[in-house]
Amino acid sequence: MTCDELIRQLEDCTLPPAALDHRAHVQAGFAYLQRHGYAGALSAMATALSRFAGHHGKAGLYHETITAAFLALNPFGQVPVLDDGGTVIADSNAILVYLASKTGQLIPADTAGRFETLQWVMFQMGGIGPMFGQVGFFHKFAGKAYEDKRPRDRYATESARLLGVLDERLAGRDWVMGADYSIADISLLGWVRNLIGFYGARDLVAFDTLKQVPAWLERGLARPAVQRGLEIPKRP
Numbered sequence: 031m032t033c034d035e036l037i038r039q040l041e042d043c044t045l046p047p048a049a050l051d052h053r054a055h056v057q058a059g060f061a062y063l064q065r066h067g068y069a070g071a072l073s074a075m076a077t078a079l080s081r082f083a084g085h086h087g088k089a090g091l092y093h094e095t096i097t098a099a100f101l102a103l104n105p106f107g108q109v110p111v112l113d114d115g116g117t118v119i120a121d122s123n124a125i126l127v128y129l130a131s132k133t134g135q136l137i138p139a140d141t142a143g144r145f146e147t148l149q150w151v152m153f154q155m156g157g158i159g160p161m162f163g164q165v166g167f168f169h170k171f172a173g174k175a176y177e178d179k180r181p182r183d184r185y186a187t188e189s190a191r192l193l194g195v196l197d198e199r200l201a202g203r204d205w206v207m208g209a210d211y212s213i214a215d216i217s218l219l220g221w222v223r224n225l226i227g228f229y230g231a232r233d234l235v236a237f238d239t240l241k242q243v244p245a246w247l248e249r250g251l252a253r254p255a256v257q258r259g260l261e262i263p264k265r266p
């Protein structure tokens with residue numbers, strides 16, 4: 031799996047083929063049962079199921095991510111998961127850091143540059159991802175029907191603030207780390223695209239008042255590898 035494919039997976043919540051491989055599931059599920067016993071597997075499933083039900087407002091017993099086999103691959107019960115020849119890494123950003131470290135690509139070679147990149151990856155993980163996700167819930171999904179708009183406004187305000195931080199960072203830079211595109215851009219691009227695309231929150235977060243982010247998003251989406259990634263899997 032390439033970094034570009036990850037962008038598409040995050041947007042579409044599709045599972046990587048390796049994680050869907052039936053034999054891998056059976057083997058992983060079996061190892062899980064051996065380690066934790068049946069009760070452990072069931073309680074892990076129950077926890078994941080209640081989390082899933084709370085998140086989506088409905089129970090999904092047959093949902094792939096709450097099977098014991100999947101939880102053995104990723105105890106968080108979420109996609110994506112990377113299975114790199116037996117090295118199993120969950121969470122998109124951990125996967126990005128793993129791939130960048132393994133290949134030496136998309137991350138500066140010097141220590142200061144590496145950690146500065148990680149700082150921005152964590153900005154996505156701790157700020158942009160969770161806040162934009164809440165905007166999605168309160169603006170597009172079930173929360174849209176709530177009469178009390180304070181939760182929506184709180185997340186929209188915080189998302190606008192975070193976009194402002196990114197905007198400031200991009201002043202005088204083509205990419206988050208300067209001249210070179212990195213895993214920090216990859217980590218952030220999909221979420222920003224999603225916020226104004228799929229979630230339809232462009233006006234809510236005053237996207238068009240930003241000075242740098244819109245052009246950065248266009249630059250990112252224009253990259254041939256990103257375009258290829260957006261077609262994996264092929265859109266119907």
Ligand SMILES: N[C@@H](CCC(=O)N[C@@H](CS)C(=O)NCC(=O)O)C(=O)O
Pocket residue numbers: 040043082093095096107108109110120121122123159
């Ligand atoms: N911080 C995680 C978040 C992953 C995440 O939220 N995945 C969602 C779908 S986008 C998920 O798998 N939810 C449970 C499900 O759909 O079964 C990451 O970036 O990998």
